[in-house]
Amino acid sequence: MSTHDPKRLLVAVNPSASFGRHRPVGPVVVDALTKAGHDVHALERSSEGELREALRVALGGGALGDAGGAARPDALVVVGGDGMVSLGTGLVASTGIPLALVPTGTGNDFARALGLPFDDPARAIAQLVTLLDGSPRPVDALLARGSQGETWVAGGVSAGFDALVNERANRMRRPRGRARYDIALALELLRLRQVDYEVVVDGVPQEVAGTLVSVGNARSVGGGITLLPDAVVDDGLLDLLIVDRLSRRAFLRLFPRVSKGTHGDDPRVRMSRAKTVTISAPGVVAYGDGERLGPLPIEIEVVPEALLVYAPISTS
Structure with missing residues (x-):
């Protein structure tokens, strides 16, 4: 037809x-x-x-x-x-x-x-x-600027625990599919890293002792892990998630809520919106849409209506 x-x-x-x-x-x-x-x-x-x-x-x-x-x-x-x-x-x-x-x-x-x-x-x-x-x-769309130049990102940039999981999963050849990500996640939980970040939000710097930092335009990463439950792809804003420094046991207790997107009222979780976010930390690699962007620091800027997509429903 x-x-x-x-x-x-x-x-x-x-x-x-x-x-x-x-x-x-x-x-x-x-x-x-x-x-x-x-x-x-x-x-x-x-x-x-x-x-x-x-x-x-x-x-x-x-x-x-x-x-x-x-x-x-x-x-x-x-x-x-x-x-x-x-x-x-x-x-x-x-x-x-x-x-x-x-x-x-x-x-x-x-x-x-x-x-x-x-x-x-x-x-x-x-x-x-x-x-x-x-x-x-x-x-x-998100414009990420770092040591490797400028990169357009559709969904989100991660620079904490979720980035470390991506880094490990990408090094693994087996198994294929979602199971590889799940295994990488479990292995990173065993060696949970705490990171000292400097995060600049719309020009305002803050020191963060954190476990997870994610900036995005889409709600989820890793096949439905809802890090940014309030993110909207066409609101002209970035959604920022910071999870404070936690013990492995505390993170394991919190993670099921993070996966389901019900973590917004936890005092150890900070969520906000911004136009630009810069993330700095030694020894941490950033990922965008699951692809390696390079080591921090990285600046992420939202560019309203930069991408045209064929989508089935109104996105707002």
Whole structure:
């Protein structure tokens, strides 16, 4: 069935994205969008660096995929997890090219924030076909500035316990899926680190002896751990979470509440909103959308409506 508004779509596929147990999801997405009447060009490369460079050329109006062409795409569709969201956001934020998601990853936290099906690729593909008949919605993006330059982030930046879990999980080859994150989480709990931070919130510095520091635009990390229960993707503000220094036993007691997003009334938890946040601490690495940003210090600024997305519901 033809769409009312055929679009020129660039589809970027994570080679490890799967549909069901054995079926690759990329061809399913391309087939569904083509049948809907869109002009679809798929890009899949063996490495993230090669994929990023090919996308950069195509989004700039260069050769689209392997079929050639010079027209600027009407949207970038990313197929994969939060890593693909990070890749897509870095390429299209502030360009006016919309981003569309088919979440197939372990966490899919930005998809959760947008109200997209995050655990059912078939439903996500069907919904995407419908969404492309409408208009994209503007949401905020985070601009992170650190030792490795400027990086666009869609969902959130972590620089505490959650970042350490990401660092460990990314070093692990087994198991795959959510279990790897859960094991990394358990191992980091065993060696819980306390960090002395300097956090500057809208120009006001504060010394923080903390366990967890997270700045975000989305509510959750790690596949639904609701660190920032009040975060909204289009309110023009960052949500900041600071968990004070805790013993391992106290943190273990608090963590179930953090996971469920019911920790806001705990006196050891501080939540606030800001336009810019700078985080400094020795020996700590920051992560954005689950991807390594580099060592602290890092400055995070919210850029209102910097990203256009195809989302099913009003985001406010």
